[in-house]
Amino acid sequence: MTCRSRATLTTLELGAYHSCALFEDDALRCWGANDYGQLGYGDTYDRGGTESIASLATIDAPAFTDIQPAFYHTCGLTEGGEVHCWGQGELGQLGYASVANMLLPGEAVSLGGAVARLIGGGEHACVILEDDGSLRCWGSNHYGQLGYGDTENIGDGELPDTAGPVPLLPESLSHVDIVDLVTGGPHNCALLSNGEVMCWGRNDYGQLGLGQFGNIGDDELPDSVPTVGIPARRRRSAWAFTTPAPCSPAARSPAGAAATTASSATATPTTSATTSCPRTWASSISTRRC
Known part of the structure; x- marks a missing residue:
């Protein structure tokens, strides 16, 4: 370019x-x-x-x-x-x-x-704070995508800091950190330091990958649902894939490559055979250099 x-x-x-x-x-x-x-x-x-x-x-x-x-x-x-x-x-x-x-x-x-x-959403935004690693979200909340257990917008009559941190992590994961976040419009997924993923927001197409339909975050907190293996990036679908690092020929073959996929017709992601090779997280390319 x-x-x-x-x-x-x-x-x-x-x-x-x-x-x-x-x-x-x-x-x-x-x-x-x-x-x-x-x-x-x-x-x-x-x-x-x-x-x-x-x-x-x-x-x-x-x-x-x-x-x-x-x-x-x-x-x-x-x-x-x-x-x-x-x-x-x-x-x-x-x-x-x-x-x-x-x-x-x-x-x-x-x-x-x-x-x-x-992280910029479709009609909302989220940030990870530097000091404590907590998550804050504001803007449109029609599907519970802000993660506060309701559908009230934040930022229209109050400042985002008044809402406090998004209650994302259950007690069992209190020792892990949020290392990244991606948004697919009215739903989000967070990558945790232990390699797990938590998703919440709009879920009428199964885009959260929870094995069920129904929005998460509108009348329950995100910390009440299990972790999944799919991050969100586009508007109506969410996905992740893992690529094995160079280790063994088997790991580099189609049978040995780990991959996770999801579609709007399936509420639960399907995963191919996995290997013991290190995994690489991939979401999207956000920068281009000349």
Whole structure:
């Protein structure tokens, strides 16, 4: 891929209807749909249809280390662990205790501490805090995807830190950490330090991989359900796969490769033969480098 911008492209992230890129000089540029100001230029004009990405102006925003465009809003993470959001706000997804749209990046969202990991959802967002590794989520909660045991949106009339940590881990897993999180729109899955996965949110197609249908998190807490082996990334399906490290010829053969799959017609994931080889977690490629 050839970069034609004024600096080298370091991060490229895609939302539903808009995209954003970070560059080595800390510049941020976004393009695509802009109905709610999700591009961050202070207006609602779409970009990218009549101009090149290289010609776009730099967005007036803090220096971000990560950018997460979602459905109609965008959030960015700074090196200091602050999260700033803009775009559509009617579901509280910006986290400013308001339902107003914002055409420019807002102030730091109140999350209860510095953020180590930012994950943008379809109409919600989640973070893993740096100090204690706890999980916080805010925005749309129609399917219980925020994980608080109800369907009340968070961020529309209150700040996200007032909700406290998502009660994700049962007592039996109190010794493990949340190391990563992926979201598939209205459902999420968390990868734990022991290699297990917990999923919650929308589940009308079995996308949580629990062997049952029915949303999780809307009238029960995520810590009340068992762990599974599937993370979420796309809107209506969730999946993971493991690849054996180079060890034995058998492990590299189709019969020895471990893989996990799921479909909308099956509530329980099916797993092929496993090996004793080390496993590699794979979810999606979020950055591209020139």
